[in-house]
Amino acid sequence: MFQKNIILFIMLLTAYQVYATKNLPEQLYGNNTQAGRYIQIRNFNMYVEQYGKEVVGKYPILFIGGNGGSINDFKANIPFFAKQTLVIAADSRAQGKSTDYSDSLSYDMMATDFKTLLDSLNIHKCNVIGWSDGGIIALLMAIKYPEYINKIASSGANLVPDTTAITSWCYHWVVNLVDSLQNLKNPTKDDKNELKYTIMMLYQPHISHAMLATIKAPVLIIGGDHDAILPAHTVEIGTYIPNAYTWIVPDAGHRTFVNHTQLFNHTVQHFFNTPYHAINGSAIFE
Numbered sequence: 001m002f003q004k005n006i007i008l009f010i011m012l013l014t015a016y017q018v019y020a021t022k023n024l025p026e027q028l029y030g031n032n033t034q035a036g037r038y039i040q041i042r043n044f045n046m047y048v049e050q051y052g053k054e055v056v057g058k059y060p061i062l063f064i065g066g067n068g069g070s071i072n073d074f075k076a077n078i079p080f081f082a083k084q085t086l087v088i089a090a091d092s093r094a095q096g097k098s099t100d101y102s103d104s105l106s107y108d109m110m111a112t113d114f115k116t117l118l119d120s121l122n123i124h125k126c127n128v129i130g131w132s133d134g135g136i137i138a139l140l141m142a143i144k145y146p147e148y149i150n151k152i153a154s155s156g157a158n159l160v161p162d163t164t165a166i167t168s169w170c171y172h173w174v175v176n177l178v179d180s181l182q183n184l185k186n187p188t189k190d191d192k193n194e195l196k197y198t199i200m201m202l203y204q205p206h207i208s209h210a211m212l213a214t215i216k217a218p219v220l221i222i223g224g225d226h227d228a229i230l231p232a233h234t235v236e237i238g239t240y241i242p243n244a245y246t247w248i249v250p251d252a253g254h255r256t257f258v259n260h261t262q263l264f265n266h267t268v269q270h271f272f273n274t275p276y277h278a279i280n281g282s283a284i285f286e
Contacts, residue, residue, distance in 0.1 A: 030071035047097035048090040052082030060086040066132030070096030111140035132156040155222035159207040170228040212240040218276035224252030
């Protein structure tokens, strides 16, 4: 009887998870007590939510958000992918609900955070969807921890923190924001925290072409044709990754996954589900 009750409980829990994924109000992504929990990762508590379930033959998908963002940024993407496989969405160190008031922050640090998260969840390999800072972190994970990565969809990433990669307007907006945060007379802990992850954008990342060339996983590099990241720079990233497609989305800014949600979801799904193939020789005319 006990065994039957356990089996029934598991069946009901699975059914509830599927129902919750399909019917969860968008505002609850990133603040869902049923799906979320804190996991201690390298001296801070990382907030994590999980949706869907593991499916044989499909890799779990890890979502990594942008600077100052949260899980809720992916509210229109998570339920789509959770119908197909296990989805892990987490707030990066010092952002969202993952509060961390240490003095330093770097993209390398956060790449190791997410690798450690995968270890804690006993996930040995996954696909990654990263946006903005999350796209940078995803690339660094593929460089530093290639055995954990099956494929990456990286949107709005940059290799360097200057106007060869970022629009002039965006660069000066970051400079002014850092300046205003540094000149606050009585900054709160949250102000200091915001300064920490904002100033990171001003001086990081520094990813070389040689580093990109070491990436073994297939990568879909994404950018908007009116992105904060210059489209030419997005193309540059894809050029130096051995197994990469580059997708410049028309009529799109930085948030391609928001302003073209259905197109983004279906394109990334196709990329994850279809073997990568190089287009060489006479095939370039097709």
